[in-house]
Amino acid sequence: MRTFGWSIIAICIASLGLHAQEPAAPRRQANAGKRSTPEPALSWHDVKGWGLEGRAFGEMERKNWFDRLPAAAEGKVTKAVWQLGQDTSGMLVRFKTDATVIWANYQLRRPNLALPNITAIAASGLDLYAKDPKGQWRWAGVTRPNSKHVRQEIIKGMSPGMREYMLYLPIKNGIEKLEIGLPPDAKFEPVAPRTEKPIVFYGTSITHGASASRPGMTHTAILGRRLDRPVINLGFSGNGRMDAAVGDLLVKIDAAVYVIDCLPNMNADAVRRKCIPLVKQLRAAKPDVPILLVEDRRNTNSWLLPERNKHHDANHLALRECMEKLKAEGITGLHYLPGDALLGDDGEAATDGSHPSDLGFVRQADQFEPLLKACLAPK
Structure with a gap:
């Protein structure tokens, strides 16, 4: 019994010794992301x-050389858009x-x-x-x-x-x-940066790049490689709302195509109120530049959420109505991308139901590519 008792004590001491060393593991984990590669001569x-x-807007003055928006935009666009314009997407x-x-x-x-x-x-x-x-x-x-x-x-x-x-x-x-x-x-x-006219995207957090695993996996980047064309990304997370102040900036870009992809941040009433004025604003300044209007993608779990599906249906209907009214008024050079297939039909292409994963961005690029090729084709 005495031997057994000492054995129990020895096991407990050994166990305590092991636990005493465990706090070192988080320190190793904290350093796991750091590069320990010695720096060579460079x-x-x-x-x-x-x-x-x-990087749009040529040599217009900027507060920071890497900003997406020129200094003149501050106070004209919303505070949120201005701050998001400091991202380098x-x-x-x-x-x-x-x-x-x-x-x-x-x-x-x-x-x-x-x-x-x-x-x-x-x-x-x-x-x-x-x-x-x-x-x-x-x-x-x-x-x-x-x-x-x-x-x-x-x-x-x-x-x-x-x-x-x-x-x-x-x-x-x-x-x-x-x-x-x-x-x-x-x-x-x-x-040097290419001088060809760029494809200009104006949109939401999806255009901005959420939730790609790395910068080169957004649909805008994928399309830039596939089409061998410069791209301007003016996606503003949560704040792509067809604002006239952003339209004032868009017309300063000598674009090959304007892509308007704002519906994920809008409802049907806002689409009806703001889409036609934005298109007319662009068309007045750029009579011959194609404009691609993009429907809202459906959340990948919207099949379970009747109210969410109604929201998508209403948004899509509002954008189609705007498209038909613009055409009826003689506005030309308009193109239209339906949203239902943007993320596929299997529910596997988003991280959180809303924002595409890499699979979702590849699928979006597949949907955009033929329409953009048509927009870029020589007339």
């Missing part, structure tokens, strides 16, 4: 030296190099790196694509943000050879500086 290239694609930088390793050094505007429905990689990360020997854009690597100041390796050990790269900026954060790091002996060629 030459740093500031992207301000050659410019961002997807849709912007990218292009360059060529023969480097076998690529780093990034950037300063984010906000310490909140992620949101409940957007990963830190998507909200605050950089997303690198490379052009393969067949001329196709292929994913290459991402940063994994762990603080406002991110200085990380994106990819290493690449096969040698000169190739072109495209680096997407964060969806749901702003940037104050961005440098690309390459070995000092690597060749480097900046690729």
Whole structure:
């Protein structure tokens, strides 16, 4: 019995010893996201030296060089739109190099790196694509943000050879500086933003990019690659409402196509009140630019929610009525995308019923692509 008693005590002591070590595990977990890769010798290239694609409004003054909206928009658009315009969604930088390793050094505007429905990689990360020997854009690597100041390796050990790269900026954060790091002996060629007229998207959090897993997986980015065309992303989470003040900004862009995709932030009454004036505002300034009106996607669980389905039905009907009235008034160059198939019909393409997953964004791109090709076709 005495031996048994000592054995019990020994087991308890051992158990206590094990529990005493357990607090170390969270510390290891807290550091798990940080890159421990030693930094090699690097030459740093500031992207301000050659410019961002997807950055509209030319050389108009900005409060921050990376803002999506010009300084003149402050006080004219709503406060929410102005603040959301500080996110870098849709912007990218292009360059060529023969480097076998690529780093990034950037300063984010906000310490909140992620949101409940957007990963830190998507909200605050950089997303690198490379052009393969067949001329196709292929994913290459991402940063994994762990603080406002991110200085990380994106990819290493690449096969040698000169190739072109495209680096997407964060969806749901702003940037104050961005440098690309390459070995000092690597060749480097900046690729200036293309001068072709862009596809301009005005929309909601879905256009903004929620809930893609990374910046290159939004439908606007996918379509930019598929159509080989610059894209301007003016998605404003919760605040894409066909506002005339945003229309004043849209007409300052020399667009190839305007895509108006605001219904997820509107009800039927607002659609009837605001759609026709916005289209006429665009058409008065840009008589020949195609305008694509997009119906609301259906929430993927709306089959269970009668009131939600009624909301979608009413929104769709209101937009169709606006389309018919505009055509009856002789407004030309209008195109229309129904919403029921935007996320498919199996309920598997959203993170929260509303915002697309990567699958949802691919499906949306599939629906947009033929209509945008028709809009871009030579007349």
